[in-house]
Structure formats: C-alpha cells, structure tokens
Amino acid sequence: MLWKVALLSASDKGSRGEREDTSAQVIRELMEEELEGEIVDYRIVPDEQDEIRAALIEMADYFQADLILTTGGTGLGLRDVTPEATLMVADRTVPGMAEAMRTAAMNRTRRAMLFRGVCAIRGRTLIINLPGDPKSVHELLMAVMDVLPAALLQVKGLGREIDA
Template identity: 40%
Template sequence: MTESVRPARIGILTISDRASSGVYGDESGPAIRSTLEEILTSPWEAVACIVPDGLESVRDAPVDLVDQGGCDLVLTTGGTGPAPRDLTPEGTEAACERMMPGFGELLRRRSLEQVPTAILSRQTAGIRGKALIVNCPGKPSSIRVSLMAVFPAIPYCIDLIGAARLETDRTVVQAFRPT
C-alpha cells in the first residue's frame, strides 16, 4: 500500500504598506511563488496574503497562517530594513517560539555578494509550532538568490519540527538531509 503524501502548505506573506493599500501591485509574493515552483517537486499549495508594515500585522499574520491556516512554512517578503515601519524581524520574533539566526546570517552573506547595502537587512527566521518562518528580502530580483541560498536547509529543518515533507528538484536545489 502506498502512503499518500500530505501537500505542504506554504504561506507567502508580503509585508508592505503600499501593496496592502493598492498603491502598487505585489511583485514580491509572486516572485516567491515562482521560485518555489522552480524548486519544489513534492505537492504543495500556496496561501498568499498581503499585510501592511507594523508590529501587530507582521506578528499576527504568520500566527494566523500557521495556527489557523495550517502552514508548514511561511516565507515573508519586505520590512526587514532600517526604516521606522520595517518591523518584520520584530513581528517574526514575537510570532515564534524559537529563533533560527543562521538563516538570517546566510541571507545577508549571500546578499552582500550582490549589493553592499545588504548589511542593512535584518532578516531572521524562527519556529512556531511545526512551522518554519523565514524572512526574505522585499526586492523581487533578490528573492530567488536568497531562497536558493537557504533552501538546502529548509526541508530537513521542517522534517525535524514535524511539518510536511518537501522534496526539491535536485538540478535546481540540492536539499541536505544527513544519512
């Protein structure tokens, strides 16, 4: 008998005052989705939402995506810089039970290979229940670079916390799982 695989639920959370109010269209959320479509071979479904910048909205959205939406992974985009309303790291930390600082370290290191202003980024990651929450950059062209950097560790991380299994296209991203 073949065991059925539960599709992973992946939250794609765009954090932007202007995109949430309709001043311009969201390009970052679709960039995350496009990169996931390239990387993943296992079944998954996206749960996308857009919220304004600010501590409460950024804290509450991942909590809802995980607790009510059943997401195994939440990828945020936007709000990680030094501007006064860029509170994504603070909101992420408030939503998480444990922080995973290595993700932010790698994201900054990889971004610094592209632009010197990457040092201004405050991206982080953490765990809420059986879900991993990772802050991605807000610039659509930087999202793929960032996800390619951290995705080798994401499937094993969510295995360890009990989330749905993710498989990657090994020609795109080689997920690392110790034997």
C-alpha cells in the same frame, strides 16, 4: 513531500493596491519549482506590527503552514517591523539560515548587511523573512533552498537531527 506554504507581504502601498506584489510572484514560482510547495494562504498587510503578528499566528496555527515566507519590512526604515513581529510569535530562532542569506547577498553588495530579516520557528512552522525586492528575494531564498527540505522535516519532527 508536498509542503504547505503561506506568503505574507508587508507593504503599506501593496495593502492599498498602489503597488504590484512582484516579490510574492517570485516566491510562488520558486516554491512550486524548487520545493514542491503548495500555497495555502497569501495576503498583503500594511507595515503594522500587530497586523503582521496576527497574520503569522493565523498562518501557522490555523492554516498549519509548514513554511511561512514573508516579504518586505526588513530594512532600516521606521515602518520596517517584520523581524520584530516575527520574533514576537516565535518559539525559537534559526540564526544560521538568516546568516547564510545575508552572506550570500553580501557577495554581491555590502548593503546586504542592512537586511534585518530573521528565521524562526513557531510550533511546527518555519518562518523566513525576505526583503521586498524581487531580485533579492530570489537570491536570498536560493541561498537556503537546498537545506529547506531537511529543515522542514526537522521542524515537523520527521527528520534526523543534524550536528554541525
């Protein structure tokens, strides 16, 4: 199945063209190689909660993305507001996926516990927050890659419910 994927980078410098968005390139490659994902929308917005929220709503509701992957804005800085914006648009959360990502990263560095990213569902769209660092993006995304197809099928109402 070909999945519709949207990428959203939250970065003040990236939105001003002062920083190359290398994390989005990592995501793009992983989606094409590992998930059979087609990028249907990609944008960079500043670290502003209202702009992140509006982009997530448009990607989920207008572009009808199956999966939205965000990068950036998940740390402890004052302008790191991607998790809050995600929760504002979410119908439900998927805490196990975020826990799995944090656990995988903590095997490498204890600083991973400072990652505040969330995973959530809006309508029929799964939203996953990722950090801004390309190496961490790869590591955390690979931590959940094997369950993504089943998760996406369930969110779409096409998959079998799984009891833990």
